[in-house]
Amino acid sequence: MKHKWAMVIDMDRCTGCGACVVACVAENNTPTAGEEEAGKGRLMQWLRVSRFWKKEGEDTRAIFVPTPCMHCEKAPCEIVCPVYATYHDEDDQVNAMVYNRCIGTRYCANNCPYSVRVFNWWNHQWEKPLDEQLNPDLSVRSRGVMEKCTYCIQRIRRGKETALKEGRKIRDGEVVPACAQTCPPGAILFGDLLDPDSAVSRMVKDPRLFKLMEHLGTEPKTAYLKKQKGPGR
């Protein structure tokens, strides 16, 4: 069964609260970098809420852009990996990583225009008993390995297994990544573009749709809906 998973983030709903960031950390066994490493730009979060200052006439506005992996269809990270550690998965159309193939060249991160890849500079430790929290559905990554948002592939797999067991197709909304699950204002929508009736399939026809750095031709599958401009003053 083939799928084409995609995410649509409605910036008119997003408040910038960061619930998605912590949900992602909890779901995906993302280590804590600590202040010193964070100062070197080595935060390990797979999803960040980028904040931009935007000048609008007299006013300065802050704009929040939740930025997970874009899962590009023409992914710049894939073509530079010398060992095929990052590749395009055929069944799910996600941009996936094989951790134990990764040799740590970091070419992929260098070539990612969205800066969403994070590198394990260390063997991160979970001080006991914090390791009890680790999600058993996926591994922790060791030193020298690149990692990034997987669209919560373990949840996709669980959805597929359940559907297979029950002899049916995956229902729209059945597979939800941790960020979309928790998002209080419901800004993150996730689904299968090959399902013509799914909510994302409808949302990608929204005239507000745009993609980050569309001009680069990476064809991201994570898309955004523009913040609607209110009537202003």
Place this chain on the structure above:
Amino acid sequence: MLDRRDFLKLGGATAFAALFGGCDRIPKKIIPFVIPPENTALGESLWYASACRQCPAGCGIVVRVSEGRAKKIEGNPLHPVNRGKLCARGQAGLQALYHPERIGRPLKLSGPRGSGKFAETSWEEALSILLTGLKKLQAAAPASLLMLTEPMRGHRNLVAARFMRAFGSPHRIAWDPFGQDALLAANEAVFGIRDVPEYDIANARYLLSFSGDFLETGISPVHYGRAYGQMRQSRPTVRGKFVHFGPRLSMTAANADVFLPIAPGSEGAAALGIAHVMVREKLTPSAAAAASLWAAGLSRMTPEAVGKATGLLPSDIEAVAHEFAGNAPGIAMAGDGAAGCTNGTYNLAGAALLNALAGNVGRQGGISFPNRLAAFSRFGADAALLLPPPESGFASVRDSVEKMRKGTYRMALLSGSTNPAFSLPAPLKFGEALLSVPQVVSFASFLDETASLSDLVLPVPTFLEEWGDDIAPAGHAGDALSMLQPVVDPFRDTRQMPDILIAAARELGGAVAAALPWAGFRECLEKSYAGMGVNLEAARRDGGVFPGKTPAPRTAPKAQRPSLPVAAEAEFEGDPARYPLFLHVYPSIAHSDGRGANLSWLQELPDPVTTAVWRNWVEVNPKTAETLGLADGDGVVVASPFGSMEAFVVVHPATAPGVVALPLGQGHTRYGTNAANRGGNPFSLLPVKADRGSGAPARQSTRVSLAKAKLAGSLVRTVNVEGQWKYENIL
């Protein structure tokens, strides 16, 4: 237990380790591919429903438990407050459960009081120390027992209250730095109801917010956040408009269509300016009928006069008034920034008055006052103990500090995460006063600033390991009960405070034992709810009792004829010549009053507006910074007449000039390695001042000065990692 699947997984791991023997630290469970091969199957988990206690909002949660360990917290889709959603702080509740620095055994002081030096002891010894103290007190002077807790709801509050009443001490205080006193007082003055209203943001067409960071902190951020998303995009033809007034561009303000910066403490004036235009132009039926308000002084609040007091353009006030009146239903709400001034009640009453004038009270998309406690009428006079009003208790705490110094108390029982030694204004010298109480017993999970001052610490479970019940203060029709159950076996050797109190009562005998006639807290809950006809099994499965049929809201007696709030100006301490800048403090979205600062996930959650992690900062307007010769990232000493602290400057393009803003939450001296020594504590800058109308702590009430200083380290922020991240480039 190792089942067959795990055995196979581990077998795979061992084979892998044998093959690549050179790699050190093979993770215990290896699924090395992002998409693992077909033969590794995902294990099944159980999901238990409970309620979150990371903040007082009381969201429902479901917790994924795998092989006896909690793995993930998510919102409970059935719970009316959050409908499956959860905030960052709620998600991080797991880290409190598995915190390496959690107190796992009772602790007895082993150095001088206040040194923070403790030695582990047994529960038998700890309980006998507690009981000996209580028995001595019971015989000699029962009224010299103090119980100082965080605000509690449900049966744990009932147990504590009955214990103290039967013991014979009136000194039971609940301290919450962000209590809603001003909101309660304002609603009493304007509507005749002393209660927290229900804001139907989802169905509103127009939302006016006065210094209320309701999407970040406050009464129920997840509930309001979810409703905000619906207000914006869930209706086919309506997109609610959101206008924010306030001294600082907070995350909430950044989401507004229009952000109008105003002088600190002038929120009430701004609201009355809008009310003036509504009444003058008779924009709504209620406004047309409000001639008495006009005569009472509203006529003086002209847009020009208000513009001068607030810094707003008169044309903006006129425009907002017309839009608010013309786009019903709407909501005007004011939050902590407005409530925390010395004229807090006035500010909040101004917002309440706008709701009355626009006719928003009791209608869909407006505000209403739910019929709370209907579910608990059986308890008679004790029903109020199950849902006490969300007050700060500031006056009582100040009074208790006096009494500590005078030696009124012989023993103090402390509990909760509001940490008074950290979150009270430093000039009050709470910690010093507490040291003069002969015996202090803390019920705590962590050695925070307050627990460190005690001589006996009894470890309590986290909310994921305890029995309980809760009634959320907002987000439902007043009758939704949440049930807490242990989702995992207690991870440490802990006992719940109500359990300890019930056990102590049994030993004390007499009236105290009669007041708490249960074997334990679980039995107390079960007997109580069985008596109410609640199917406990179903309630625990669903995370509570959420009736489909909701009781009709209460009618607000004065909503048709509101009275004009008594005008009051915000007062600020400090000579303007020496302390030229207004200080605006706000609860941080990650740490609130400081309780989240010991969790690394929250320390590493970038602040939405500044994107700073792990440390404190002070937000300064670019023009103000230029005048002071300060650049972004510089170290400064922030000084008020009451104290000083160090912080790094963040040049914030949308803070009002003349105002500096500091987030609360950092600045711990205790509370573990994640929390301690991360900059100064802004509570140390604050005067001991209260809102004149309600007695709530007035945090926005001092001026400060900034002086450049060389500080060790730097402020870490996460923006512009690669430099190419400019807004123009991403579109």
